[in-house]
Amino acid sequence: MNNKALDGKTVIVRLEIDSGTNFSSVVSAIEAAGGDMIAIDVIQTGKGSTTRDLTVKVKDTGTTELLGKTLGQLPGIRVINTSDRTFLLHLGGKITVQPKTAIHNRDDLSRVYTPEVARVCTAIHEDPSKAFTLTIKRNMVAVVSDGSAVLGLGNIGPEAAMPVMEGKAMLFKQFADVDAFPICLDTQDTEEIIRTVKAIAPAFGGINLEDISSPRCFEIEERLREELNIPVFHDDQHGTAVVLYAGLLNALRLTGKSIEDARIVVCGIGAAGTACTKMLLAGGARNVLGVDRDGILTADRDYAHPMWNWYAANTNPGRISGSLADAVAGADVFIGLSAGGILKREMVLTMNEQPIVFAMANPEPEIRPEQAEDIVAVIATGRSDYPNQINNVLCFPGIFRGALDCRATTINEEMKLAAAEAIASTVGEDELSRSYIIPSVFNAKVVEEVRRRVVQAARDSGVARRNPRE
Numbered sequence: 001m002n003n004k005a006l007d008g009k010t011v012i013v014r015l016e017i018d019s020g021t022n023f024s025s026v027v028s029a030i031e032a033a034g035g036d037m038i039a040i041d042v043i044q045t046g047k048g049s050t051t052r053d054l055t056v057k058v059k060d061t062g063t064t065e066l067l068g069k070t071l072g073q074l075p076g077i078r079v080i081n082t083s084d085r086t087f088l089l090h091l092g093g094k095i096t097v098q099p100k101t102a103i104h105n106r107d108d109l110s111r112v113y114t115p116e117v118a119r120v121c122t123a124i125h126e127d128p129s130k131a132f133t134l135t136i137k138r139n140m141v142a143v144v145s146d147g148s149a150v151l152g153l154g155n156i157g158p159e160a161a162m163p164v165m166e167g168k169a170m171l172f173k174q175f176a177d178v179d180a181f182p183i184c185l186d187t188q189d190t191e192e193i194i195r196t197v198k199a200i201a202p203a204f205g206g207i208n209l210e211d212i213s214s215p216r217c218f219e220i221e222e223r224l225r226e227e228l229n230i231p232v233f234h235d236d237q238h239g240t241a242v243v244l245y246a247g248l249l250n251a252l253r254l255t256g257k258s259i260e261d262a263r264i265v266v267c268g269i270g271a272a273g274t275a276c277t278k279m280l281l282a283g284g285a286r287n288v289l290g291v292d293r294d295g296i297l298t299a300d301r302d303y304a305h306p307m308w309n310w311y312a313a314n315t316n317p318g319r320i321s322g323s324l325a326d327a328v329a330g331a332d333v334f335i336g337l338s339a340g341g342i343l344k345r346e347m348v349l350t351m352n353e354q355p356i357v358f359a360m361a362n363p364e365p366e367i368r369p370e371q372a373e374d375i376v377a378v379i380a381t382g383r384s385d386y387p388n389q390i391n392n393v394l395c396f397p398g399i400f401r402g403a404l405d406c407r408a409t410t411i412n413e414e415m416k417l418a419a420a421e422a423i424a425s426t427v428g429e430d431e432l433s434r435s436y437i438i439p440s441v442f443n444a445k446v447v448e449e450v451r452r453r454v455v456q457a458a459r460d461s462g463v464a465r466r467n468p469r470e
């Protein structure tokens, strides 16, 4: 994986500098290592030394490492630590739990806690549906991962998955005022995950499964959907599919292509790639080719992965076989949900006229926009630092806001389609351009419109348990 993708761009180096040391040697060492000093803060001054934080712009991880080494070799200087701004932002985690009211006196205490709280417990015992009105269940979603497919980083385990899940919880709160709590499980056993999620479900109004690898993710989601009466949504499958579909509708509109006639290559037939394909087929696509590590999936082969047999039977009508390069030649659309850097410029050059490239692997896309933007009609990635961010963050806050507001028992196909149409519709005809096929995550209209249409779809399809006030 490319380390540049993980780099913080600015690092803070804390130095202890002996009195009498010439500071210009520090500045020269930073420049020699390829850094650019942009600020100095004095943290502490003592008789024999001063502690300073230097904020330095760096090009990549290599520069950061060289910086620490070079400065550490200077006489009279000790490097206390080097931390980039991203790491500083993660110190102690990114979220907290806060009470809604303060406890000022014994009267407050006896109402929030014992003895008065017992009356509320009894009321819920008599009518369990009151958990929705009298507990955090009404607005609380569990973000559950087993750390097995974290972004494109792979099976890095539950502790390492936490920063992503905390990030998802932040996005839920900021964009849709949904309270969400990250739960990273120390098991990758399908049955144990199902049992554990069912056991914690009473506290939650919805379950957002995240970064669980395929094929286990399919069974886990299916079983939990059957066995729980709250929405269970595997974000990497359905959140991604909803946003992909919205972006593709607009990119096709811009290029004058039709979904029925477009040759669409989906690379990475895992959780996201499979769900995106299902949505494309439901939307009318007739010429989809799936590609994974062993090449194009074809019905001429038998796969150990049961979903791939389904996939091969429902795509690739011409039973083409071959590599990613073979699949991409003559294609109208490339959708990458696989691994960074695997789509080469030479391959893009073989695509049909006005090619559409959605390189959605995170953190490193299948191809960087700067490598292809001059030869494509539209390019999108999953990242926040390029235009056209096709990322499930455009979907999951609004779809859960809608589902919680109408107390939906599930999130069904009708609600997903409504969410996709809502996202696509927030880009007006006069706004649509090659660098604006999908709204920004900061466009407040997105969550509101997704919520509104999702509530309507839930009501129309009979899964809403209440009619929310507008």
Ligand SMILES: NC(=O)C1=CN([C@@H]2O[C@H](COP(=O)(O)OP(=O)(O)OC[C@H]3O[C@@H](n4cnc5c(N)ncnc54)[C@H](O)[C@@H]3O)[C@@H](O)[C@H]2O)C=CC1
Binding pocket: 149, 150, 151, 152, 153, 211, 212, 213, 214, 235, 236, 237, 240, 267, 268, 269, 270, 271, 272, 273, 291, 292, 293, 294, 336, 337, 338, 339, 342, 360, 361, 362, 363, 381, 382, 383, 390, 391, 392, 393
């Ligand atoms: N932009 C977005 O909103 C989203 C992006 N993603 C990204 O998509 C990627 C896949 O995520 P999931 O489907 O959740 O993971 P997954 O582990 O379920 O599936 C990944 C699939 O990609 C295949 N793959 C890996 N390297 C490949 C290669 N060199 N050539 C062809 N296929 C290859 C794997 O064999 C596997 O089938 C990740 O990078 C993830 O960050 C996932 C969800 C949302």
Ligand SMILES: CC(=O)C(=O)O
Binding pocket: 150, 151, 152, 211, 235, 236, 361, 362, 382, 391, 392, 393
């Ligand atoms: C965006 C996201 O959920 C992923 O890359 O896994």
Ligand SMILES: [Mg+2]
Binding pocket: 151, 210, 211, 235, 236
């Ligand atoms: Mg994910």
